[in-house]
Structure formats: structure tokens, C-alpha cells
Amino acid sequence: xxxxGTATSxxxxxxxxxxxxxxxxxxxxxxxxxxxxRRGQEQGRGWLDTARYGLQAAIYPLQLAVNSPSxxxxxxxxxxxTRETLRAxxxxxxxxxxxxxxxxxxxSALEKENATLRNLNGMLPNVIDKRLxxxxxxxxxxxxxxxxxxxxxxTNGVYKSQPVVTGDGVLGQVFRIGPFSSEIxxxxxxxHALPVQDVRSGERTIALxxxxxxxxxxxxxxxxxxxxxxxxxxxxGLGRVFPYGLxxxxxxxxERDPAQPLSTIHAVPLAGIENxxxxxxxWQFPNHPAATPSPxxxxxxxxxxxxxxPAAAAPVKTP
Amino acid sequence: xxxxRREPRWAVTFTLLLALIAQVIPLPDWLSVVRPGFVALVxxxxxxxxxxxxxxxxxxxxxxxxxxxxxxxxxxxxxxxxLVAYITMSLHQxxxxxxxxxxxxxxxxxxxxxxxxxxxxxxxxxHSVASPWRWIQPMVGAMLWPFIALLVGRTHTRT
Numbered sequence: 001x002x003x004x005g006t007a008t009s010x011x012x013x014x015x016x017x018x019x020x021x022x023x024x025x026x027x028x029x030x031x032x033x034x035x036x037x038r039r040g041q042e043q044g045r046g047w048l049d050t051a052r053y054g055l056q057a058a059i060y061p062l063q064l065a066v067n068s069p070s071x072x073x074x075x076x077x078x079x080x081x082t083r084e085t086l087r088a089x090x091x092x093x094x095x096x097x098x099x100x101x102x103x104x105x106x107x108s109a110l111e112k113e114n115a116t117l118r119n120l121n122g123m124l125p126n127v128i129d130k131r132l133x134x135x136x137x138x139x140x141x142x143x144x145x146x147x148x149x150x151x152x153x154x155t156n157g158v159y160k161s162q163p164v165v166t167g168d169g170v171l172g173q174v175f176r177i178g179p180f181s182s183e184i185x186x187x188x189x190x191x192h193a194l195p196v197q198d199v200r201s202g203e204r205t206i207a208l209x210x211x212x213x214x215x216x217x218x219x220x221x222x223x224x225x226x227x228x229x230x231x232x233x234x235x236x237g238l239g240r241v242f243p244y245g246l247x248x249x250x251x252x253x254x255e256r257d258p259a260q261p262l263s264t265i266h267a268v269p270l271a272g273i274e275n276x277x278x279x280x281x282x283w284q285f286p287n288h289p290a291a292t293p294s295p296x297x298x299x300x301x302x303x304x305x306x307x308x309x310p311a312a313a314a315p316v317k318t319p
Numbered sequence: 320x321x322x323x324r325r326e327p328r329w330a331v332t333f334t335l336l337l338a339l340i341a342q343v344i345p346l347p348d349w350l351s352v353v354r355p356g357f358v359a360l361v362x363x364x365x366x367x368x369x370x371x372x373x374x375x376x377x378x379x380x381x382x383x384x385x386x387x388x389x390x391x392x393x394x395x396x397x398x399x400x401x402l403v404a405y406i407t408m409s410l411h412q413x414x415x416x417x418x419x420x421x422x423x424x425x426x427x428x429x430x431x432x433x434x435x436x437x438x439x440x441x442x443x444x445x446h447s448v449a450s451p452w453r454w455i456q457p458m459v460g461a462m463l464w465p466f467i468a469l470l471v472g473r474t475h476t477r478t
Contacts, residue, residue, distance in 0.1 A: 022374060029394070033397075037392050055383075065340065144352070175390065
């Protein structure tokens, strides 16, 4: 490991520059790095992001090594399951499949009906174009935050702020990508906010993460708005990240204090954040009405974007 | 030159890697909130007993690795750990004469300094985590210090 002063420059009394001087150099370097890293975060891709992308790759083997004991344990557990348990599981899955088939039977009819009601020619395709299954790497990313590491990254086409879901609902979005892995910020992270809509009443609001994996908070709902315990919340598509209509959470608590202008509302996320091993990265059809606007469409909206590329079709706002 | 060859550089690299793994290995929730900064602890050890083995560079690099691991602002842990290493190195001769239990107090202070620096940078970059648990971590770290020091001490012969 190299020290700052090389062997030739070591003086008689000590060895090279003093610790104070070296620390000063590293401190300056750190501050410069932090400054550029933060600026890169605000302004999109910077050169430091590229460096970080490489560093993620360098650290990936270590992360896999940390993951390996629990992965081995799960493999061992799976290989020792008895025939009966497997049979039972297959039966259960068959039953589930039958139920799902019944639901989808009705769905195609409903989609057609919906398209006619909205005066759109032809049937709307599903908003989700492509999906990719990723597996959670069992590494503690940061203790006091709700983050996950998943074994799919830039080489798999994953992009920054891509929606990530599980079979039950919205899980989060891609926060940082490496070549082979990506870090996902969960909707329950204290720094995450998600625009949602109450399916029953159509009220739109924002669901904030609390830092606890079982609770979302809806702090911006005025007292007179119609939100009840048990209501299903879906993504409203306003945040330009998630497409419209993905299930997010169910309201568990509504408290109306007459002294406060806003009600206290809590909801529990539908995606089993604690025990999901597999997650889905989704891609949306670019011109689907329920999809979020493409970067080109956004460039037209922004007044100061000089070389505004003509958008093929500005997405229709869903009512 | 001859002295430099006796610096336990491999031991430094090895223990730092282990500390990094210990820092990110998944633990149950109640344990992970009190998990101390193992990397900082190991860095303090080497700064006291072999300040020339890693210099400031090894702590700084370990901090960068931690930042990439945790997805934090690049160099925030690096700066904090480099600062801890610098303070410890400037006092290492005095610290060597203390018992491990006496050193714990100093370790507690250093881990707190580390936490304060990280917290400050998080606040500046707008990613601050306000949880009382983060202030428990230096205490746990100080309590674990004698054990960590004895363990890391097995990897080299003290000079």
C-alpha cells in the first residue's frame, strides 16, 4: 500500500511529509470529490458517476462474498425440502394460477370497455413493455436507510430511477447503478416520496417513506378529503417515474384532529419488503397514455432546454 | 528502509477487508442499529500501533470503499475516517502507554467525531438520517474496543 511520501523523499527525522500535511491533502481531495459528487447528483451524469460506476464493479465481488453464506443456506434449505412440501407448494401454485386466470379472463374485456369509454381507437396494450427479474443480494447497504442491492445493473439495461416492483406492488426505484448491480431506494425510505391516488375516491396525494419497512405516511391530506381505512393506493403517474395504476399500499390509520389542518394517515405497503427475494425491473411503452413522459417530451415542456427534440407524441394526461 | 519492510501492511489490508465485510454483513434489525463502525475501529488500532503502515492513504481508501458500499456521497466516510486517523496518529505515542480500557474513552470520542462529520456532510448534501440510534453506535464501538484491539493485535507482532 503506497503512502504519500515515497521512500526516496523520506527525511532523517521522520518519513516524508508530516501526517498533518498528508491529512490536509486528503481532506482537500475529499471535499473536491464530495462537491463534484453532489453536483453530479443534481445535474445528472458527471464524470464522477462514471468513476463510481467502475468502483461499484470493483466492490461487487466483496458484496457477493458477503451474500454467499445466506445464499448457501437457502440453497441447502431448498435441497432438503421433502416431496410432500413440494407437492403442497405445486398444488398451491396451481390454485393461484387458476384464480389469476379467472381474473385475466375478465380483464381483457374490461380493458376493451375502458378503451371505448376513453374514446381511444383500438385496445390499449399493457403499459409494461418489458420486465427483468433481479435477485436481492443480502447485503446491508446502509443501516438507517431502506435500500436494497439487486444483482442486475447497467449491463442488463437497468437505468437510473427505473421503477422496481414485486408481484404485490411497488417496491421502489433504482437509485444508483453499477455494471452488475444496482441499489434500490424503497418507497419506505425516509427520503422517498411517491405520488399516489386513492382508488376509491380518486384523491391524489404523496406517500412519504418513514424509514420503517411497514409504514408509509400521507402527511399532505386536508381534513375534508375522502380517505378511509382500507383504501387501496395506486401510483398516480404524476412523479414521472412510475406509470399510472400500480398498487402501492393500503391505508391502515386515519386520524383527524380538529385542531390540525391536515389529517394523519398511515398506510402499509403491499410489496413484502422484508421477505421478497426477487424483484422486477419494468420498462414502459414509450407512448402509452398511462406511461410517464419520455425525456424528449420533458425537454419540450422545459422552457430553457435549447435543442428540444420534437416529441413523437406527447403523452395524454390520464384523468 | 529496513524498518519499512517490517510494517504489517498485509495485516492492515486483511483486517480492513474483514472490517468492511463486518460492516455490511446482513444482521437482524435490532443488531444492525447498534453495529459500530468496524472500519473506523480497525483504523484507530492501526493508527495507534503502526501509524506508518497505512499512513493516511489506507484509512482514506477504506472510507471511499465504505462510501461506494453504502451509496453515500463519495468521500464523506473517507474524510471522516481520515480525520480520525490523523488525530489518532498525532496522539499515538501517548495512547500506546494506556491500557485498552483507558483507550476506550478515546475511541468513543473518535467514533463520535466520525459520526458527527458524517452527519454534518449528510446534512449538507441533504441526505441526513436523524435517528437516535446513530449516537448509540460510538458507545457500542467503545465497549467492543478491547476485544477488537486484542483480535487485530494477533495479526502482527508489536514493535
